[in-house]
Amino acid sequence: xxxxxxxxxxxxxxxxxxxxxxxxxxxxxxxxxxxxxxxxxxxxxxxxxxxxxxxxxxxxxxxxxxxxxxxxxxxxxxxxxxxxxxxxxxxxxxxxxxxxxxxxxxxxxxxxxxxxxxxxxxxxxxxxxxxxxxxxxxxxxxxxxxxxxxxxxxxxxxxxxxxxxxxxxxxxxxxxxxxxxxxxxxxxxxxxxxxxxxxxxxxxxxxxxxxxxxxxxxxxxxxxxxxxxxxxxxxxxxxxxxxxxxxxxxxxxxxxxxxxxxxxxxxxxxxxxxxxxxxxxxxxxxxxxxxxxxxxxxxxxxxxxxxxxxxxxxxxxxxxxxxxxxxxxxxxxxxxxxxxxxxxxxxxxxxxxxxxxxxxxxxxxxxxxxxxxxxxxxxxxxxxxxxxxxxxxxxxxxxxxxxxxxxxxxxxxxxxxxxxxxxxxxxxxxxxxxxxxxxxxxxxxxxxxxxxxxxxxxxxxxxxxxxxxxxxxxxxxxxxxxxxxxxxxxxxxxxxxxxxxxxxx
Ligand SMILES: Nc1ncnc2c1ncn2[C@@H]1O[C@H](COP(=O)(O)OP(=O)(O)OP(=O)(O)O)[C@@H](O)[C@H]1O
Ligand SMILES: [Zn+2]
Numbered sequence: 024x025x026x027x028x029x030x031x032x033x034x035x036x037x038x039x040x041x042x043x044x045x046x047x048x049x050x051x052x053x054x055x056x057x058x059x060x061x062x063x064x065x066x067x068x069x070x071x072x073x074x075x076x077x078x079x080x081x082x083x084x085x086x087x088x089x090x091x092x093x094x095x096x097x098x099x100x101x102x103x104x105x106x107x108x109x110x111x112x113x114x115x116x117x118x119x120x121x122x123x124x125x126x127x128x129x130x131x132x133x134x135x136x137x138x139x140x141x142x143x144x145x146x147x148x149x150x151x152x153x154x155x156x157x158x159x160x161x162x163x164x165x166x167x168x169x170x171x172x173x174x175x176x177x178x179x180x181x182x183x184x185x186x187x188x189x190x191x192x193x194x195x196x197x198x199x200x201x202x203x204x205x206x207x208x209x210x211x212x213x214x215x216x217x218x219x220x221x222x223x224x225x226x227x228x229x230x231x232x233x234x235x236x237x238x239x240x241x242x243x244x245x246x247x248x249x250x251x252x253x254x255x256x257x258x259x260x261x262x263x264x265x266x267x268x269x270x271x272x273x274x275x276x277x278x279x280x281x282x283x284x285x286x287x288x289x290x291x292x293x294x295x296x297x298x299x300x301x302x303x304x305x306x307x308x309x310x311x312x313x314x315x316x317x318x319x320x321x322x323x324x325x326x327x328x329x330x331x332x333x334x335x336x337x338x339x340x341x342x343x344x345x346x347x348x349x350x351x352x353x354x355x356x357x358x359x360x361x362x363x364x365x366x367x368x369x370x371x372x373x374x375x376x377x378x379x380x381x382x383x384x385x386x387x388x389x390x391x392x393x394x395x396x397x398x399x400x401x402x403x404x405x406x407x408x409x410x411x412x413x414x415x416x417x418x419x420x421x422x423x424x425x426x427x428x429x430x431x432x433x434x435x436x437x438x439x440x441x442x443x444x445x446x447x448x449x450x451x452x453x454x455x456x457x458x459x460x461x462x463x464x465x466x467x468x469x470x471x472x473x474x475x476x477x478x479x480x481x482x483x484x485x486x487x488x489x490x491x492x493x494x495x496x497x498x499x500x501x502x503x504x505x506x507x508x509x510x511x512x513x514x515x516x517x518x519x520x521x522x523x524x525x526x527x528x
Pocket of ligand 1: 097135245
């Protein structure tokens with residue numbers, strides 16, 4: 024139920040103004056003018072507030088769609104054709120149900136980075152006149168059990184609502200890096216399963232032909248072999264479409280697409296550029312066109328010449344090399360950071376780590392997946408302290424190995440602080456039951472500093488004793504990019520044996 028008091032009150036405003044003007048005889052013009060400005064400002068402020076609230080709603084941004092057609096994707100003829108065939112299937116809904124055919128629920132795009140998987144998903148949504156919602160798998164990885172699952176649920180809900188609002192009969196949900204959610208589950212002794220993946224499967228199983236709006240899930244990965252077989256079963260990701268690096272003809276096509284808005288010299292041979300850029304992805308070819316334009320502009324040339332393009336190819340090739348070197352160091356730091364979380368987690372809660380991984384890219388860089396624990400409604404102080412310690416483990420490890428921290432720990436500190444808040448507000452600290460008025464900002468800072476410093480030194484001590492585990496795990500992690508829960512526990516146990524031996528002797 025809604026009350027309309029506000030609307031009625033606003034309705035009386037003009038009546039009141041007319042009353043002032045004609046009955047009382049006041050000149051209301053300045054008044055009306057000022058009210059208009061104030062109202063306008065208020066409206067702007069309010070809609071800004073709404074935007075900010077929307078942006079802050081979740082860490083994973085749901086990005087709005089830009090309509091894009093298949094014509095704007097170069098090469099990839101086979102992938103496009105397979106995708107269109109699959110989508111045509113979706114469009115002929117009535118016939119599908121008439122023949123009792125199982126509906127198409129998921130399409131998996133597999134292939135190396137930068138080959139146009141995101142573009143294909145966007146084009147698929149435009150082709151089927153659907154609303155488009157996109158997220159990346161790493162946005163669903165959370166330290167807290169159940170948060171990832173509820174994000175999945177929210178995303179499907181949002182897709183349905185958006186489609187309804189836009190008057191569309193279907194929605195495309197695109198999840199990049201789907202392997203982060205749907206990675207192979209670690210088959211240890213414990214029955215390890217993942218709530219986030221389970222929720223995704225539940226949502227997929229819940230899609231029916233007759234439903235409106237219809238949801239189509241498109242996933243992308245460059246590590247198909249990493250996916251859990253549950254995701255690949257019929258009725259889940261039904262269609263797999265490979266998106267490969269473009270061949271020469273494809274490269275030519277992609278270059279032409281990105282040259283559309285650029286002044287090319289008549290004598291430029293795209294064929295030659297396509298030949299020189301062997302092994303380049305679509306994203307790299309886009310860079311080549313862009314860099315060539317920068318070279319031309321710098322030389323104050325009217326048009327982009329062949330040599331600008333050749334220089335751009337070299338630059339993109341070299342850029343790749345230097346990028347790789349810098350990321351090698353960065354990846355080592357990320358790996359040690361994540362191992363810090365994982366080792367702390369295994370010590371305070373043995374058996375809790377299900378996977379440690381480095382992302383090939385994406386915003387998370389690396390992550391630790393935890394096995395779901397029992398749903399909890401009550402938390403003890405000890406439990407919360409352990410949770411804080413796990414959060415601090417990343418920064419503690421960085422300090423141990425590099426003597427400093429990086430921006431990679433920001434999210435961790437936010438998490439730690441919010442747990443401190445829960446502890447204080449629930450009266451679980453030395454202060455006992457606290458009254459909100461007691462907690463000035465200064466007081467908050469000193470209390471949380473105390474708690475965090477104390478727990479930080481405990482974590483550092485734990486990790487200091489496990490230096491060998493870091494070294495051994497780092498080797499596997501940088502080589503394989505992932506470390507399974509059991510595999511990790513084995514590495515940790517080896518260290519335990521050493522420690523025990525030294526105590527015994
Ligand atoms: N086939 C293509 N045709 C035209 N442009 C392309 C193509 N492939 C890639 N690009 C360019 O590269 C950019 C990145 O491509 P896109 O994000 O679709 O790749 P992706 O396969 O999803 O990569 P990732 O796996 O890294 O997310 C695009 O915005 C576009 O500029
Ligand atoms: Zn971290």
